[in-house]
Amino acid sequence: MKTLSILLISLSSFWNVTNDPYRKAMGEAIQEAYQVHDITSCQLVLNKLERIANANSAKWEPGYYLAYSNIMMGAFQIENAKKDTYFDLSITQADKLLASNLTPDVRSEVLAVKGFALMLKLNVDAASRGSVMSEEIFQTYQTALHFNDKNPRAMYLLASMQYGMAQFMGTPTEQACLLNQKAQQYFDAELADSSLYPKWGKEHSMAMLESCK
Amino acid sequence: MKFLLFIVLFFPLTLRSQVVINGTVTDTKNQPLPGANIYIEGTYNGASADINGHFVFYSALDSTSTLVVTFVGFEQYTLLIKDVSDSLYVHVILREEIDRLNDVVISAGSISTGNQNTSEILEPLDIVTTAGATADITGALNTLPGTSTVAENGRLFVRGGSDEETKTYIDGLLAAEPYGQAMPGSPVRNRFSPFMFTGTAFSTGGYSSEFGNALSSTLDLKSRDNISMTRADISLMSVGVEGTYSLKKEKYFMINKVFYNDLTPYYTLLPNKNEFLKMPQSLGHNFFYGFRSKKGLVKVFSQWSNSNMKVRFEDYPNDTVFDLHIGEKYFYLNTNYRHALNKKWSSFSGMSFGHQVNKMALNSVDLGSKGSDIHLKQLFYYDPDTYNSVKMGVEQVVSRKDSALYALDNNYVALFSEWEHYFNKKLILRSGIRYNSYSNKGVFLPRISLTGKVTEVSQLSFSYGLFSQSYSNLLFEVYSFEAIPEKSEHLIVNYQYNKNNRLFRIEGFNKKYKNLVYRSENLFFNNGGGYARGFDVFYRDNESIKNTDFWITYSYLDTKRNTRFYPIYEVPSYWSAHKFNLVVKTFVSGIKTQFGFSTTYSTPRYFHNPNKTGEINDNSNAYLDLSLNFSHLLKPSVIIHGSVSNVTGRKNEFGYEYRTLKNTEGIYEGRPITLSAPRFIFLGVFITISKNITANQLPNL
Incomplete structure (x- = not known):
């Protein structure tokens, strides 16, 4: 009987790790979130994430990927007003998470995704929003790095802002490129495991490496 | 198993x-x-x-x-x-969700600035990058439709109303003395720095029931809800120095700003009609604090300043010369608390207090006065769904002015309620009622606005309402005259087209006055009347020309009234029938510099010439101003900013002044009223120190 109990407990733990409905659903949703290619596919992912978030209000991952996917949805839109709608949804989602208790690493990721949404919102009307919003974006990335100075996404995004500013000012882009190179090292160190932790951004960072050459 | x-x-x-x-x-x-x-x-x-x-x-x-x-x-x-x-x-x-910022919004009489609403006319940055405005909130608003150019005065004159018919608020709380003091022949400036605010709600008529005791217009300055980072800013300017320290923490932020203005170097280098016995100097401090709790936001805003100057003043009508001392001590405190009571109810509680000591003296005769204003306001908001919103509140204003000769009180209590209802995303109705209880009379003031979208990018808006204002005067005390509140009736129709960063707007208005106080042969009457009618056209475009933003304004105004010292219907001395503005801003990325250009043209103003028969019987020349400015990004954190008003040096006339006695030829000699200096030149270097090396004061310039 004792053997049977041990066996049952062991099997039950194995079941939880490999077949936990939350991890399974989130894992699928994240893979889909990274592969969206148009408004329709993005909407399907957003809906799936919303359902998971609704059933798991204590988890941070659904809210985080909702913020991320709303950015993608905004990027696919053509009309500026609709872009703003989705970027604002992303910022609201991030702010909601930031108001909750998060580990420093997770807070760093949420700040990075918020900065990303702010950056794309600035681009909707760069002429009038540039001078007003850029300070907040820099600050958001810097705070993200304050909570985790090895966050490759925050690092790359900050580098891209610095790169754009340097180009605008006509000053050397060297510092921005060095920061992006550093971000690459941390991207490379990220494990290709099945965890729900964010893993996006490496391709964009690599594209920036090309621009820096 | x-x-x-x-x-x-x-x-x-x-x-x-x-x-x-x-x-x-x-x-x-x-x-x-x-x-x-x-x-x-x-x-x-x-x-x-x-x-x-x-x-x-x-x-x-x-x-x-x-x-x-x-x-x-x-x-x-x-x-x-x-x-x-x-x-x-x-x-x-x-059912469609109403987006109160981006769906149909009431536009009749409303000119709001900020970056929240897609139908904003101006953005905060515009206040300070408009050439000729010289970073003065009022200066920028004076390039908008509905305002008259009264350049020797500097205050807001809206649609035939005098400057006292416009009230200024900060977060909905009264700022009773919004203008600093000026030397003779110079316009006043709004004493509040645009840096402290994220936007303004400027109403040229038909405004919300929340506001009262203003016959023509309200200007509500919206303070910041947050700041983005801890930073220090230093400004070195041709008129003085400023230092600002902004502290940001997770739950609160605080801004401390110290400013010292001294025009000694400026007037040593550049000529001025005034002979200074003491150059204009002022010292001041701004404090702003915000604390965010889970369900609420507390804000405290204060400003303190002390200014002095002394000039040899020529009293032309009486042909004498005085030593005129102009100075003031000013303190303003505004504190408010917004609180979400539950999902549908929220509240706003606020208090403002202003105290001004006017230190004016003629030779050694003290003509000083002091005044205090307190405004208490309590508001409740009820939002049962996105289609309906109800606002209700109560407020009290207590004002008193004292001098060696007089004491004037101007108090009222008001109750108000307003309901906004969206029939759908294309039609909104706002109806409200206000009861204003003055010391001797209470008045009911109904107001209504209806706005409907004509197409996806255009809308038609209509607004009607009654407004009141009490008028107190030193002479009332002398003659034991008790005036009932003056009243105005606004009717506004507005059409607005907004597409792809191009905004066109035309607005017609008809304003009627009644119960105006006027004086005739030492007797006071309270049945004066008047009218102001006309239309404004506004076009703004930052799409058609690359890196360039411009707006054009044309205003037509027809107005007459019998009020104050005019016992019969006359045009006011600040009136001009036609006004035209062009403001252009262009950014030249190659040299990282924004250039600004603005021009204002107003048809002649009218005045009383004692050498002719009748009251308002003569006119000055037309007003024309051409101003330029630039902002150059020297380094990411250093900006150089310069501006020149009235570049051509044109001698604009703002009426005439005449001797009180006839000369030997039997005529009253006169001379045009002009500014003490033909132009104003400003140069400044703005430095930002922060962890973020790219932060700068561009959003503030």
């Missing part, structure tokens, strides 16, 4: 049977909503509506299961499923 494991692990999942749930999601016009999200609350079970709005999915249900349907731009739909069989069909009709 295998069987046992199967039972243990799968038993809970097989307990409830699966129900097929299908249906359609449409909007209120029966149009399908592809992409709508349909699910059972608390589960992963759900589906997305297809191109025809259809959906189907399976889920276990019980008597507590709730169906939820969501879609961006629509209100959430929920349905408690009571009767569960093996299948469920639902036709879900989603």
